[in-house]
Amino acid sequence: MTTNDWMTAAFSARFACQEKSAATLAAPFSEAVQRLVATLQAGGQVLSCGNGGSSGDAQHLASELINRFETRRRALPAIALGTDGSVLTAIANDDCYERVFARQIEALGHPGDCLVVFSTSGNSANVLAAVRTAQQQGMWVLALTGREGGQLAALLRPVDIELRVPEQNTARIQEIHLVLIHALCSGVDTCFTEETAPPTPRAGRVQKDWGKLRACSAFRRPLVFTNGVFDILHRGHVQYLAEARAEGACLVVGVNSDASVRRLGKGADRPVNGEEDRMAVLAALGAVDFVTLFDADTPLELIRHLRPDVLVKGGDWPAERIVGADLVRSQGGRVLSIPFRHPRSTTALLDRIRRSES
Numbered sequence: 001m002t003t004n005d006w007m008t009a010a011f012s013a014r015f016a017c018q019e020k021s022a023a024t025l026a027a028p029f030s031e032a033v034q035r036l037v038a039t040l041q042a043g044g045q046v047l048s049c050g051n052g053g054s055s056g057d058a059q060h061l062a063s064e065l066i067n068r069f070e071t072r073r074r075a076l077p078a079i080a081l082g083t084d085g086s087v088l089t090a091i092a093n094d095d096c097y098e099r100v101f102a103r104q105i106e107a108l109g110h111p112g113d114c115l116v117v118f119s120t121s122g123n124s125a126n127v128l129a130a131v132r133t134a135q136q137q138g139m140w141v142l143a144l145t146g147r148e149g150g151q152l153a154a155l156l157r158p159v160d161i162e163l164r165v166p167e168q169n170t171a172r173i174q175e176i177h178l179v180l181i182h183a184l185c186s187g188v189d190t191c192f193t194e195e196t197a198p199p200t201p202r203a204g205r206v207q208k209d210w211g212k213l214r215a216c217s218a219f220r221r222p223l224v225f226t227n228g229v230f231d232i233l234h235r236g237h238v239q240y241l242a243e244a245r246a247e248g249a250c251l252v253v254g255v256n257s258d259a260s261v262r263r264l265g266k267g268a269d270r271p272v273n274g275e276e277d278r279m280a281v282l283a284a285l286g287a288v289d290f291v292t293l294f295d296a297d298t299p300l301e302l303i304r305h306l307r308p309d310v311l312v313k314g315g316d317w318p319a320e321r322i323v324g325a326d327l328v329r330s331q332g333g334r335v336l337s338i339p340f341r342h343p344r345s346t347t348a349l350l351d352r353i354r355r356s357e358s
């Protein structure tokens with residue numbers, strides 16, 4: 001065998017497994033790109049980790065998210081967890097090697113963030129510990145694996161995504177992982193290159209597509225839902241939304257569309273603020289994780305779609321009159337009426353403004 005035969009053998013082995021991988025990974029790959037983009041647009045970050053060559057892959061991904069891949073776009077937040085020698089040695093020395101990633105995730109991970117793990121066997125103990133911790137922190141997991149997925153595959157929840165290379169050989173799996181990293185970065189680059197205006201803070205938290213909203217919120221449990229018009233935001237709203245958020249790990253606010261507000265009969269000039277403005281103001285609140293729109297007279301369909309664990313209404317709504325209460329309770333959820341601690345009303349406020357004008 002000549003020395004070049006090693007190269008020829010590696011190339012041909014890789015080409016053979018490339019075709020097999022492309023066929024089996026198409027569906028989870030496109031879901032992974034969409035979810036990564038949604039996470040970043042909502043202000044989330046990507047943490048990544050793996051051992052050995054896979055630690056290099058985790059760094060490769062983070063560097064391309066922070067800087068860019070092939071096109072110019074804004075910098076995106078990503079941290080590879082295998083890069084800080086002091087942190088790694090402190091955790092390994094004082095605690096145990098298994099916790100080197102998990103401990104960093106406890107410090108750096110936020111609900112809604114994504115953990116990307118690379119493991120060809122799916123059995124690295126520190127990667128498994130990282131996945132468990134990320135799930136406890138309300139993050140979702142994107143796992144790049146191989147073989148039969150190992151113990152890692154069994155840890156993943158329906159909301160997590162696995163890109164499993166249908167291959168047994170570690171080197172081949174890693175080579176396809178690299179192709180996947182570049183393909184993921186192409187998808188992310190494309191979405192962020194098309195951004196025309198500078199990003200409005202938390203703009204990604206406005207999610208009108210109910211399917212995407214469910215994908216972004218379903219893994220953040222307990223999921224809290226509330227709804228309303230929120231025409232002119234007042235202190236009562238802000239207080240009750242903060243209390244609603246404290247009931248779970250993620251607060252989704254359903255906002256009545258302009259057409260549905262008109263049907264509520266609050267007055268010919270309502271809403272004063274259009275639906276886009278009302279959603280943008282809510283999305284800017286620290287307590288609110290996602291805002292969406294519903295056009296029907298009630299949010300029942302939206303509640304059916306999101307399956308919240310806690311259904312909340314503010315003000316003077318008794319729990320029995322809250323739309324969707326029976327549905328949420330039948331699914332084991334809770335229904336709460338949170339009174340406005342600062343009694344205010346948009347209608348009363350508008351009346352005062354009008355009186356002062358006349």
Ligand SMILES: O=C(CO)[C@@H](O)[C@H](O)[C@H](O)[C@H](O)COP(=O)(O)O
Binds near residue numbers: 118121124174
């Ligand atoms: O790069 C290679 C092999 O190509 C090695 O460094 C390899 O990544 C290491 O043996 C890892 O510890 C393997 O971990 P994992 O893929 O089973 O999670």
Ligand SMILES: [Zn+2]
Binds near residue numbers: 053174
């Ligand atoms: Zn290697």
